[in-house]
Amino acid sequence: MADRPALTLYNTLTRSKAPFVPIDAENVRMYVCGPTVYDFAHIGNARPVIVFDVLYRMLRHVYGEAQVTYVRNITDVDDKINARALRDFGKDIDAGTVTLNEAIRRVTEKTANQFHSDVAALGTLPPTHEPRATEFVQKRQDGRADMITLIERLIARGHAYQAGGEVLFDTSWSGYGELSKRNLDEQQAGARVAVDSHKKNPGDFVLWKLSSPEEPGWDSPWGRGRPGWHIECSAMSAAYLGETFDIHGGGLDLIFPHHENEIAQSRCAHGTKVMANVWMHNGFVQVEGRKMSKSEGNFVTIHGLLATETFGGRKWPGEVLRLAMLMTHYREPIDFSVKRLEEAERLLAKWPAGNTGEAGEGTVDPAVLAALADDLNTVAAVQALHALAHKAANDPAAAASFQASAALLGVSPKKVEISEALEAGVDSIIQLRLEMLKAKNFAGADKIRDDLLAKGIQLKDGKDPATGERVTTWEVKR
């Protein structure tokens, strides 16, 4: 395709922007680190989900929907999950009515379901594959990559060793530190982590650790145990995308150690020069100017924004949250605030509402496309969209183009539904009000207007240009 838009992406590996060239344009492959399912997802989790959803839409637009594979995992094995299961089901486990594994499964199922409903409300497309870590611990019937096989290969190739009841990755490997630009030897001075004596190098990390009988575990060549934190992404990316793929994404904080370790594991296990060609990282989210943390009391969950009145004293529609997120470039830090959400809502209210949220027949606006092609400049894209919205008011082609362009960002405003009974009655109420106005009964007319507004219907008075008669129209107030 000669007319394919040139997509440029910032690559953390090279700390620079470069044209994106897929390994195989017929099968463009992207992996994004998904949630560890032990608690409600917060807006910090929402950012990569939204950002890489835009990238997914962009890739599908450029290369074709069937030509893009997007994998986002669910990590359902983690000591935080175990702790949560004990907290929530400890009594049941003690009473013998629930096993630990059952309790863990309940925690992960509930949290994963919540996550899915949250991100659906944010207007994100489901990924092509959403593998769960627990299904990739042991060797699989279908022959896809698994964690134990990867660890075996790492040991066989001399990159991992057993010590102190653990299997550890040997970070003396020469490629270690390329992504995060770290030299581990130089970091010893201020390192806060105590050096375990059984490690060959202080930075060596766990691939496999033994479980006590009370802890969840899987049988392995090294005894019953559970995987370390990083190996699941190496396994699941290889399982669906192969040993080398195009794009790997996640939050800034994952650069070290998570992604650095993933690279080390995958490259050493497979003997490859690269794990993913492009590494992309989104910036952090702050809340009202402060770091979000449970101790600060400003921990904001997606669910809390959508369904409760804990932030700014009201609920927020998913599309408002999404637009608010896209009003800042993905690599910049973002300050999540009530003011920002209000601005996003105002902007959205000015855009023409389509029923479908689908691209429809229109062509994507060149300015929107160019903005997104430039390392996902969603800010410029939103502003191009805003300009397009002005034209769309009395230009059907522009309106169609707006829908197609907005769909690429995933922010297509949908019409708000009102009850049919209300809608059917509006015209007669307007007539009644017009007669009151003729009689100069302004108080009565204004009351009607206020009552309708309370029901979500905004009246707008205008003049018929020919006759000078008052003409009242209405729209659904979003």
Added chain:
RNA sequence: GGCCUCGUGGCGGAGUGGUGACGCAGAGGACUGCAAAUCCUUGCACCCGAGUUCGAUUCUCGGCGAGGCCUCCA
């Protein structure tokens, strides 16, 4: 201590070696019985210092400031 980001008007936020992007909010106006919506007009900026340059917000160096990672974290 080491390694990374970043610093633009009230707020958000692009961009560029050489005439104030833009959006939101504000102010003024048109329209209106009053609103809402819409339209028009308008004020406000590039952290500090040095260097390179005819010229720097844009490049280089230094400083100051903010944030992140080095420990679970998106």
